[in-house]
Amino acid sequence: MASRRTSILQAAARVIARRGVRGLRVEELAAEAGVSTALVYYHFKDRTGILRSTLEFISDRAEGYTTDRPDDAPPPTAREELEQTLLLELQDTVTVRENSTAWGELRASAVFDETLREDLARATRLWVQETAGLLGMVRPTASAMALAGAAERLTALLEGLSTRWLSGSLPVTHARILMAEAIDTEIARLDA
Numbered sequence: 001m002a003s004r005r006t007s008i009l010q011a012a013a014r015v016i017a018r019r020g021v022r023g024l025r026v027e028e029l030a031a032e033a034g035v036s037t038a039l040v041y042y043h044f045k046d047r048t049g050i051l052r053s054t055l056e057f058i059s060d061r062a063e064g065y066t067t068d069r070p071d072d073a074p075p076p077t078a079r080e081e082l083e084q085t086l087l088l089e090l091q092d093t094v095t096v097r098e099n100s101t102a103w104g105e106l107r108a109s110a111v112f113d114e115t116l117r118e119d120l121a122r123a124t125r126l127w128v129q130e131t132a133g134l135l136g137m138v139r140p141t142a143s144a145m146a147l148a149g150a151a152e153r154l155t156a157l158l159e160g161l162s163t164r165w166l167s168g169s170l171p172v173t174h175a176r177i178l179m180a181e182a183i184d185t186e187i188a189r190l191d192a
Contacts, residue, residue, distance in 0.1 A: 005043050008033045009057040012050055017101035021051065021109035021116075052119050055106055058099045059123050065095060078137035083183060085134060089158055090165060090176045100162045107159070128152050139190040150186040157182050 011033035015024055026047065030037045044050045066088040069076070076084060089096065110117040132151035136142065142150075161179055164170035 004033075004035060004039060006057075008035060008040055008043060008050075009054055012054040013058055013061075013098050013102045016054060016105050017098045020105045021113075024050070026050070048115055051106065051116055054102065055116075055119055055123055058102050058106075059127070061095065062089065062099050062103075065091075065093075078134065079187075082131075082134040082138055083180065085131070086154060086158055086183060087176055087179055089162060090172055090179060092172050097166065101166055104159070104163055104166070124155070128155050131155055135186070135190065138187060142190040146190055150190060154179075154182060154186055 008029065012024070012029055015029050015032055019028075024047070026037050026040055029050070030040050033040070040050070044053055066085045069084075089100065106116065107120060110120045128148065128151045131154055132144075132147040135147045135150050135154075136144075139147075158179060161170065161175040165172050165175045
């Protein structure tokens with residue numbers, strides 16, 4: 001069973017995905033989590049604490065579903081690990097839809113909220129660095145600058161494809177094809 005804190009964070013991701021950051025009300029969050037508002041404030045102090053913790057929660061949850069492999073699966077090649085990490089952000093599951101929608105809502109709100117902007121920038125930098133690290137495992141002789149550029153393009157494209165898929169502008173299968181093609185293109189570019 002999930003801890004109370006985790007239950008509140010799961011509820012926060014759901015509420016933000018449904019109503020956006022501006023629509024996040026502590027009373028509604030508490031009701032969604034099945035706890036008192038006092039308990040929400042006990043764990044997170046204030047609304048900013050809720051948003052920061054939710055951003056961290058959805059980043060950690062994404063890492064879980066993009067890196068999880070069966071125990072008996074052979075270790076992936078560097079290329080397989082890169083593809084899995086990026087392509088599993090485009091799967092039609094409740095958790096991925098919720099995570100991706102909440103991430104998009106947090107990103108949109110960061111335009112107007114400097115504190116959230118800094119937290120989101122940090123989370124994005126970490127995601128780009130991790131992606132650059134995976135690309136570096138695929139192409140170890142590529143320069144750090146080339147790897148960072150490729151990672152930036154891939155993660156930005158993934159966010160855009162995710163937004164189009166979630167808004168119904170693009171089927172998830174086509175989004176995955178486009179992402180796989182972009183991975184191929186970036187790896188070929190690193191070879192050049």
